[in-house]
Amino acid sequence: xxNYFNRIRNFIRHDHAKVREEAYLNEAGSIIDxxxxxxxxxxxxxxxxxx
Numbered sequence: 001x002x003n004y005f006n007r008i009r010n011f012i013r014h015d016h017a018k019v020r021e022e023a024y025l026n027e028a029g030s031i032i033d034x035x036x037x038x039x040x041x042x043x044x045x046x047x048x049x050x051x
Contacts, residue, residue: 017046 021041028034
């Protein structure tokens, strides 16, 4: 049962991060800004650490 709730929680967390990432990318004003923002996301800007 605990595993089931953990899976749901992880799905919800992941979905929120993805929405925030997309909103952040949509605010880009130029192609250079968009590429910069993509690199920030790839480096884990919106991901929580395991600590």
